[in-house]
Amino acid sequence: MPDDTSPAPKLTRRDKLASYLPGSEPGIDDSFDENIYIRAFPDVARAVERGDLASGLQHYLLAGRAERRLQCPEYARQMAEDCATVEPPASVATEPHAPATSIDAFAVSDSGAMFLVGWTDDRHNQLVAISAGPTESASRDWTQFCRLRRSDVEAAVQSSTPYHYGFWVFAGPQDRSYRHAIDIGAEWRIELRFANGTMAVILRAPVVHGDAELRDSVMTYFATSNYFGNRWMEAFDNLDRGAGDALIAFNRSISRAMTAAATAERFGPQRERFKGSIIVPLFGIADYLFLQACAYAHGPGIEDYEFIYVVNSPELIDQLQREARIADMIYGLAQTLVFQSGNAGFGAANNVAVQFAQSDRLLCVNPDVFPRQRNWAQLHSDLVASLPAQQIRLFGSTLCYDDGSLMHGGMYFDVDAGVHTSQAGITRRNLIRVEHYGKGAPLWATQFMESRPVPAVTGAFISAERAWFERLGGFTEDYVYGHYEDADLCLKSLQSGVPAWLHDLRMWHLEGKGSQGLLQHEGGSLLNRWLFSRTWEATIIPELVGRTLRHPLLRAQAAERPTPAGPAEPQKSRTLPTTAAAKRSAGRPARSSRR
């Protein structure tokens, strides 16, 4: 059967979509076309002609994306002109009248996870099933698909009715030996079946990637997908159709493989027992090792603490080993480097570090957190030794921006309610949003600075009794890369009878600067918000919504303090609809995976 992947690249953007696979430029909108871009913008064409720019793509990445050039009328006009002469591709079908269809990207991982991206004009003949595999017996099947906008197809089809022509599907791994079964270069059979019984068959050789690479590609694609309607609602609706759970399971298998092989190297003076283990995951930026060593070293009491740096970037291992040796000579701190084979994510990285901790107290600290006070170690030790157990079992710290204002005085939850519309009807759902108390407030605003129980604290600084942390199962490793594990941990703790507390240790936090931020992390954050909302909606609504403490345990512990409870809530008149998802998850404890 002839392959259906030969139509005009201007229409399918196949090469550009393939760029979502590793090794190419992230963040390129799927409607970007080099030729159209150059013709639409004469200033760019002149710059390329002069040699000031290498290509239109370079201009787009450097400036055009920020300038929203793809949304300019000139671009749309040029695209329409360009596509006007192009015939929509004909799919190859075993029976006539199958809708126009194309596969733009097809990848398989070492363990057999599969990722398929394409589009179909199934407005009048719904896509009902996809199967793909090297043989008919070894195929993977989907009956639910993630749908998204494809502005290139919209321009070609020239329909004014909003429709999600694009689709993608994902299936998780099979087994570790899968790669050996793949016949590299051999074409696989991809079947797309439609409601009227027609079928499109496309033969395509998959691109083979490592598991982590494929995960990153899928997350990047997910981060950059466009939709009609509310982006969150549409993305979450897609995740509900199985892709979310499949991606979570896939990521978990990747993380576990990485952390299972973790090894460590120790530097500096070692003790049988320290007062605390400061755990810092490093990703993409090695400088923080020596910057933190310098900032933390100059103060009384620091000799009672050890530092454990978990390396989520294997390419930095050599440099970090050198820096750890230098830091040992200069500062004399006890340091441990934990090596993994890749980015296991925030939760798994912290959990594996605990294996190597030589203390009964764990401090999970972001690389971009620095002490404001020289004697912070002494302050922390004194705090742990003097306060009641319920106040120090799990606590966070006030954190400050570099400009001197407050960045974090504890966390609370709020809810964004939205709707998703489809042919099946209108679905309402709640999305949980995590906010910081006092963000941007002056440090003299004591209501945000004082010690008190709070719904949650940021993982940028968490101090926890090791036994309690382990009893909670550590950080839940379902979350991809990072975000929401901290709130999840605090809610697990609250559910188990121990609310998080905030104490005023007053650290600097360069929020968002602690690691290299890549597009796939945005995709991970989106997925994590979906997971967190699904897991905790029934717990959070209504007792944990808003700034005011309504949860009985929080109120009780706040009342035991000599000072009043937290800031007042501005009155809102809003009812929060209970979604089907919330009903399903009511009473279900958070999933946690013991590392």
Added chain:
Amino acid sequence: MATKVLLVSLHHPELVRGGAQQVCYELFQELRQRPGVRVCLLASTDQSVPGLFKAGARITGFDGREDEFLFLSRAYDNWWHKVGEPLLIESFVEFLNTVRPDVVHFHHFMAFGIDLLTVTRRTLPDCRIIFTFHEFLAICAADGHMVRRTDQSLCEQASQVRCHQCFPEHGPEKFMVRKLWFMRHLDHVDCFTCPSRFMIGHYVNWGLPRNKIFRVTNGQRSYVPEVVHKPLPGPKNRFGFFGQLHGVKGVHILLRAVQLLRSEGFTEFCVEINGDNLRFATPPIREEIETFLAAEDSLSPTERLVLYNGSYHVDQLHTRMARIDWCIVPSTWWEIFGLVISEAWMFGKPVICSNVGGMAERVSDEVDGLHFEMGDPRSLAAVMRRACTEEGLWQRLHAALPQPPTRAEMADSYLRLYRASDPSEDLSSVRRVGGGIAELNA
């Protein structure tokens, strides 16, 4: 028992010319002659002189010279100012343990790393650590010049946002961390010195404690030969520039002033440019200077106003100075001290200089020299014309020239710092001048 002093220098003046290393070496040479003092010099070098790098070595001797050593710097991070090679640190620690100095006097941290202050303190807990600032590199990431990249104006005060404006690719928070990084290491210093008062103000504003900073002027040996020829009679219309030819030294301002005078028909003067390192100038400045000098070379000798004499050694100063009447210092940055000013005074040459920073502090306008508006070639051209034509001006200024500080005076001041356990108490003769600045010498 002799006081053992280790001087740490950025470059050796034999390898790379520059003010900071010149001052450090003058101090080294003076201290060697003092009874009760045993001094070593550790100077950095980099891969620009690859022949000095020996396989497996990190610190070596230098040129057969007693007590002079080279630190073979590599893997240097020019943002955080640290070396990334553990063996270098190890070698430095071993060197400290070998020499066991009572005093470690840093004249720079560049090429060594600011964190070597901390490792020095850790290795020798009881030694005195002295740090002499020769520019503003701890405060300012723009080559330590405190000249704003946005508009080339002089920067009065660093802040996270202001530094971000000069370096938009780095967020304000990065400058907060940079300052934290520097401050933590500088905390280990017992005493700081600056050669000028205005510089002390900058560092105090930045956050260093005022009671730890002392002014010690940079001294030099005299380069004046025993036989000195009297100045020739006649118009004083010969100008000289001495120094490096990169942008902040302002040679291009001088050349533009020459062009202005030439365009006005005033050509009864000449200018001699002495120096090198044009390769370190920014491309536009370099192109301007090269174009001007090429055009000048194409003129007949009678039409030429500017001569480029190239680089010089300090031992050649007396011949170069003998060819001029005035020394021009047209720097477009603060210019911390200006050794060339001392050198000009040594040879009896009044200085025409920019009206800012160390230049304005040392040269008193209309008393022993002349100021012009920094960066303004018209202002400089007017002063040059006046210098050539005003009867008696040169003589009046020449007669009022101060004696440049000697290296013996400089060494005396530093020895007081080396030996005092608490300068604020023991140095009872320390004068507190305006702004509470502690003067160790006049």
